[in-house]
Amino acid sequence: MDAGLAVQLATSAATTLVAAAATDAWRSARSGFARLLGRGDPHAEEVAGRRLDALADEVVDAPADQREEVRQQALATWQVRLSDLLEERPEDAEPMLVLLEEVQTRLPPVQQQGVQHITAAAPGSFAQGVMFGNVVNHPVPVRDGRNEDSDRSPL
Template sequence: MDPEITALAASAGTALVTALATEAWQSASAGLVTLWRRVLPERADAVEAELDATRDDLLDAHGEGDHETRAELAAEWQGRIRRLLSAHPEAAGELRALLIDPQPQPPAAPAVTQHATASGESRVYQAGRDMHLGPR
């Protein structure tokens, strides 16, 4: 067994399970599923379902104060990732990139363009966000 693959799988499994308990879970999950879809497309849907189940198990365990489940889930994913990398070592670079930058860059805030025309004694009130009229 290649020690570099083993170390990468260990890091990835731990990082994945940690991310699944945070708001970054969708990004982490999507990144791993994309990798799987490229390397083993026939397993990608199952991996996606397993990630969702892992997240559910992790959140349930956290709610019950069970700290051992996190380590068990990380070990499961370390094994899955190690087997994937052993069969497809060319995927190691893509996995490393996911570990370095797990979240895609957020989209830029949409530009707000407003146009209004008033005639006579009419008034136009425009706001790009909250607007409060009248006394407070």
């Protein structure tokens, strides 16, 4: 699996996992991620379950106005754990993606998140994107049949 895609998947999965803590989606998230992290080993699944329980406890125990901050702090830890999992076992990418989609459908609408990935790969190209807003492009003035930016060197 491409390293960039693995990081994107791990980030999306960690974001979804952390968002699920202290919601009705938690049971499904906890059991699925414990199974995934346990890799078929009952002891490893139990250890993963304890880590997941600690995450949920942190979020539940936080005052309501600080829960989002607690989630953000936990996010980095889970991004690393899930990235490591995909690095060691790239074949877990598909089950992780299925689990991610399942948990996302169970999240309350306020915590469902949109993720947008934009890539520009050609020399001199650029990419733009926006979610829940607008992109406004202004044409580049044309001079002698070429646009004014064409004679500038790329960054």
